[in-house]
Amino acid sequence: MFDHVDPFIGTDATALPAPSGLAATWWWPKPQVGNTHPGATYPLGMVSACAYSGAYPTGYGRYDLSTEGQPPVLHDRLVASGFTHFQQSGTGAIRKYYNYFRVTPMLGPLDDLGRTWEIVDEVARPGYYAATLESGIRAEITVGPKSAVHRYTFPAHHDARLVIDFSLGGLDIPYGRTIPLRAHLASVGPGCAEGEIVVEGAPLATRVECDAQQWRQMLWYDRRLMPGGTRLDFDRIRPTTLRPFGLMWAGPTEAGQVVELRFGFSLRGVEQAAATLHRECGPDPRLSFERRRATTEGVWREHLGKVQVDTPSPDRATVFGTALYHSLVKPCLAPDESPFWPTPGPFAFDLSTMWDIYRTQLPLLTALAPDRAVELANALLQIAEEEGNLPIGYRMARGADRFSRQASALAHTFLADLCALGLPGVDWDWALVHMHDDLRRTYGEEFLLHGRTHPISHTLDLAFGYWCSAIVAGRVGDLALVDQFGPLAARWVNAFDRDTGLLVDSTYYEGGRWNYSFRLMHDMASRIALAGGDDAFTTMLDRFFGFGADPVKQPGLRPDVEEMAAGYGLHRFEGLNNEPDMEAPWAYMYAGRPDRTAQVVHDVVQQQFGTGRGGLPGNDDSGGLSSWYVWASLGLFPVAGQNLVLLNAPSWREARLDVGGRPLTVETTGFVEPEPGGPAQHVQSVHLDGVPLERPFLTGGELHAGGRLRIALGPEPSGWGTQHRPPSAPAPHVDVPLPRLALP
Numbered sequence: 001m002f003d004h005v006d007p008f009i010g011t012d013a014t015a016l017p018a019p020s021g022l023a024a025t026w027w028w029p030k031p032q033v034g035n036t037h038p039g040a041t042y043p044l045g046m047v048s049a050c051a052y053s054g055a056y057p058t059g060y061g062r063y064d065l066s067t068e069g070q071p072p073v074l075h076d077r078l079v080a081s082g083f084t085h086f087q088q089s090g091t092g093a094i095r096k097y098y099n100y101f102r103v104t105p106m107l108g109p110l111d112d113l114g115r116t117w118e119i120v121d122e123v124a125r126p127g128y129y130a131a132t133l134e135s136g137i138r139a140e141i142t143v144g145p146k147s148a149v150h151r152y153t154f155p156a157h158h159d160a161r162l163v164i165d166f167s168l169g170g171l172d173i174p175y176g177r178t179i180p181l182r183a184h185l186a187s188v189g190p191g192c193a194e195g196e197i198v199v200e201g202a203p204l205a206t207r208v209e210c211d212a213q214q215w216r217q218m219l220w221y222d223r224r225l226m227p228g229g230t231r232l233d234f235d236r237i238r239p240t241t242l243r244p245f246g247l248m249w250a251g252p253t254e255a256g257q258v259v260e261l262r263f264g265f266s267l268r269g270v271e272q273a274a275a276t277l278h279r280e281c282g283p284d285p286r287l288s289f290e291r292r293r294a295t296t297e298g299v300w301r302e303h304l305g306k307v308q309v310d311t312p313s314p315d316r317a318t319v320f321g322t323a324l325y326h327s328l329v330k331p332c333l334a335p336d337e338s339p340f341w342p343t344p345g346p347f348a349f350d351l352s353t354m355w356d357i358y359r360t361q362l363p364l365l366t367a368l369a370p371d372r373a374v375e376l377a378n379a380l381l382q383i384a385e386e387e388g389n390l391p392i393g394y395r396m397a398r399g400a401d402r403f404s405r406q407a408s409a410l411a412h413t414f415l416a417d418l419c420a421l422g423l424p425g426v427d428w429d430w431a432l433v434h435m436h437d438d439l440r441r442t443y444g445e446e447f448l449l450h451g452r453t454h455p456i457s458h459t460l461d462l463a464f465g466y467w468c469s470a471i472v473a474g475r476v477g478d479l480a481l482v483d484q485f486g487p488l489a490a491r492w493v494n495a496f497d498r499d500t501g502l503l504v505d506s507t508y509y510e511g512g513r514w515n516y517s518f519r520l521m522h523d524m525a526s527r528i529a530l531a532g533g534d535d536a537f538t539t540m541l542d543r544f545f546g547f548g549a550d551p552v553k554q555p556g557l558r559p560d561v562e563e564m565a566a567g568y569g570l571h572r573f574e575g576l577n578n579e580p581d582m583e584a585p586w587a588y589m590y591a592g593r594p595d596r597t598a599q600v601v602h603d604v605v606q607q608q609f610g611t612g613r614g615g616l617p618g619n620d621d622s623g624g625l626s627s628w629y630v631w632a633s634l635g636l637f638p639v640a641g642q643n644l645v646l647l648n649a650p651s652w653r654e655a656r657l658d659v660g661g662r663p664l665t666v667e668t669t670g671f672v673e674p675e676p677g678g679p680a681q682h683v684q685s686v687h688l689d690g691v692p693l694e695r696p697f698l699t700g701g702e703l704h705a706g707g708r709l710r711i712a713l714g715p716e717p718s719g720w721g722t723q724h725r726p727p728s729a730p731a732p733h734v735d736v737p738l739p740r741l742a743l744p
Contacts, residue, residue, distance in 0.1 A: 001304040004321030007124040010034020015614025020677040023603040025546025027567045028577035031066040034616030038124035043303045045145040046334040051080035054172020058087040059099040069555035079116035089329045090620025096170035104163045105137040105152045127296035142293040144280035150261040151289045154253040161250035186231040194270040201398020207264040207274035211285040215251030267339035306368045306658040326626035341386045348379035353393030353403045354410035356621035360628045362414045363638035370660045374425040384434040408458045409465030413641030416468035420643035435469045452494040456506035463492035467522045468641045501531030514571040515580040524590040525728035534591040577618035595717035602680035643700035649681045662706030670713040684712040696721035
């Protein structure tokens, strides 16, 4: 899928065709912008690099801070003041993020540093980004896992320069800047410098090398050159005393002259940064760019080649390829790079956040790259070991964001799936200790004392966390803990109002009780019974999804309180504009209505994703949104933490997946190329390796075993999936040493 990726998708405000049918009844409260960036990235790498305008939230683009509706414009055109490193991908309300070591190619004096130039002729492919500044300088950037290489092509000029600002970070919005607390910078030889900044408590070191050795190499402070100076040291910097500082190379250029600049990064000092640079980019600066670009492209081709879809539509192939690409950008895996503890081993940051990625992106990572999933799991456990919590959110900062208001115990779902699959490489006794301890923190104590906690969605999280922990306890043979966790896992019922069948009144993070009421719990049979049975549950879902409802008007620019309150009062599905709703379309399957799932998923897949910069319906959320599309369009959906994959009508005639090195083909008969606003197709029958499959799901083990899944489709609902429901388990099913779901 490499050749179908368009990294510009999601970088602009949502610009999809007007929805029709069921999709026209869905209301989108969150920002209608993908918040992605087109910069150079490496699969799950530590480093990204992109043009920098200071815009929200990645540093790239045109938009100001937005939390709902259409995003307000910060810049009326695409501009850049340089090119920075370390960007988020698709997140929402984060007011400052990275963007360190800005490189500015200039033809003017140092006093011009910070001005913006219009950028044109942008090109982006996985691992590569290029743009031309209105000054006439062409910039190209590629990255490795922990490195970046820049290439600048200059016009003829008597005093061109490359300026690196060590002091800048964050965004150009109120309270969006990051200020280094300490810093040092030194010239260590011709064309070589190294330094370290400590930002938000995290040290970030770099080794920088430039191949323009005939140019003058100088340090600068407060936009004034320091000729002959070889070192800058700042033991304490305060926001009120910060003056910009950095490094510069300057000299004459001929038309078309190329200068390359390369960075090695480390969170453990300049020596490790230098070793990384030479390992990833080679010893010769003149050969760095093309070697690094080719190597990174090869890695991307390998990762993106793990899924192939058969479609005659170039546009649909682009949407899918880009979604797969966005699914593999984050989190940032940085082995042996923890700045907070001395031991080597796995480390990860940019978990922003588990709430965004646990349902879709982490199961996709587990399927396509199980070795990297295990690496991430060990990184999470190491964080818990060193810092005392399994993180909800984590970034490159001391006192890392945990986003505790969003949710509790979400890492437990990821760990339970890895455990149930029997993937090697995790010490499950060690994991169980931290999973158990984590359930008692923050909201966990109130849950234990009173049977539920508020926000009430945390009651669901914690109950399911105990269910997931029992899976691991069964794996290690601790049956006493399995028995102890069972009643705690059953406390999810305390979150529901038996009179309404919905969650009780509470505060909710980005949503309301309708959005959270259709989560796929481990005991959906009891959940449906609590709502009054299949018909009553289906009726509730129909209301939520807008069957028979009138079209709605989406929030515009700066919607007022009354408009937002009226929208929330609809109690309506928010499409893929918000995370809590991601699982809800599949809740119908537990009530024997796969036809409804097929209709809702069809309308989302066909109407809420498109080509162009405005091709996403909302924040991509570190790939969580894009991963949803990958799964849903394949006719598959993981139930996180339950080692379960639900089946639905695929959007492709045929698809091929490399699942942990084992091929899985999803073939169809009766397939009709789908159209936006057109009818959904429905599953008529399923065969797995030639054997009829009446149940509407696969176990995770079946998915990971590969094979041939053949799905017959038709224009009308059939009886398939109406009698055999996905499994429900009031208590975890344990089959020591490895628990597996009992099949109906």
